[in-house]
Amino acid sequence: MQEDGAVERLAAHAAELISDKTQGSGCEDSKADEHENAVEAGRENALGTDRARARAFVFTEGPGWAALDGRLVAALEKEGISCDVHFQGGHEYPSFEKNAALAADGRARQAGVIIGAGGGRAIDGSKMLADTLRKKLLLAPTSAAQCAAFAPLAAVYKRNGARDGNIFIKIPILGTYVDMRVMREAPPRLLAAGITDALTKLVEPYSAVMYGGKATARWDATIALAAQNVRILLDKSEAALKGGEEALSDAVYAAICLTGLLSSHGSGRPGPSLAHNINEAAHDLYTDAPRPFLHGEIVGVGVLLNAYACDVPGLPPDMLRAFMADVLHTPTTWAELGYGTSEYDFERLYEFILPKHMPLPAEQADRVREALRKVWR
Secondary structure, eight states, X not given: OEETTHHHHHHXXXXXXXXXXXXXXXXXXXXXXXHHHHHHHHHHHHHOHHHHHSEEEEEEEHHHHHHHTTHHHHHHHHTXXXXXXXXXXXXXXXXXXXXXXXXXXXXXXXXXXXXXEESHHHHHHHHHHHHHHTOOEEEEEOOSSOOGGGOSEEEEEOTTSOEEEEEEOSSOOOOBOEXXXXXXXXXXXXXXXXXXXXXXXXXXXXXXXXTTOOOOHHHHHHHHHHHHHHHHHHHHHHHHHTTOHHHHHHHHIIIIIIHXXXXXXXXXXXXXXHHHHHHHHHHHHOTTSOOOSOHHHHHHHHHHHHHHHSOOTTOOHHHHHHIIIIIIOOOOSTGGGTOOOSHHHHHHHHHHHSOTTSOOOHHHHHHHHHHHHHTTO
16 A cells, blocks of 8 residues: 555554454464464463454664654554564664564564564564564555565575575565655655665666576566566656655655565576675675665665666666766765775675676676776776
């Protein structure tokens, strides 16, 4: 759902889910799950069913919680639901270790529903937790700088913020509520970062061609949807960033919903993802460096690298560069991100984005090197 008042609609949905004792998370078919549910039901009975079930566990982070401005708690209380709130720290990332600790938290185990509210990391963390506990899950993204709220997978990270893989969750997302009041009040920078991140869904499949990726029905469908998504963003971004109501609605839909769908469709490609490898390098190679830029802003430099390295129909690199610089106002060079720019740094980054265990033919490897030079300074 994408509208004003979506937060209040989420609270009403949460009340329906909690009152419906016959509806679980959506994953109770197996014998193992039946046993787990029986154990959980016994625990809740011991605590007092009404007290245990009429609770929500909210997984959030500071900026996302501030953006909701107390509305979520008020809406839940109006529905007779009390909530426990877990705040993810500003420099914390969802990880297997943190998820295991939260899953043992009695507050989460007693909740009738888990609500993820915030940016991408909070949404991913809530999906991991709900999946582990087989809890009903609702999501309230407060930033367009992420697509996690519409993707049936959760990104998992290392302590330094580098990616540690993905997990496909086994439970359904029972509702995603995008409150346009929150989106209108968000800094334009968040939408711009979401747009650059969305562009990866078109450019990265073309880097897979270098690794022998062959067209399949799923690949063709992904490319077609990604191309349409990019067209929406190219057409609507300037007006959206200036506050145009219709353009903002369309751009938010593309950045969160369509991009989230593409995240699940586009997995399993051969070869590394050049655009996202720039972000991985920033975290893995420069673990102690300041991080003033958002995920999408760092990835955006990788998008431009990817566009220079591969022929992407409808997205010529010089046009893309002008769009990023003049419309989105996002970085277009590695130097702008503030990391090392010596020749040693260049070679280290080049080896990182093209790992030795996945070698390219010399001609294609040279093209990637030349592309990296174009986004270096």
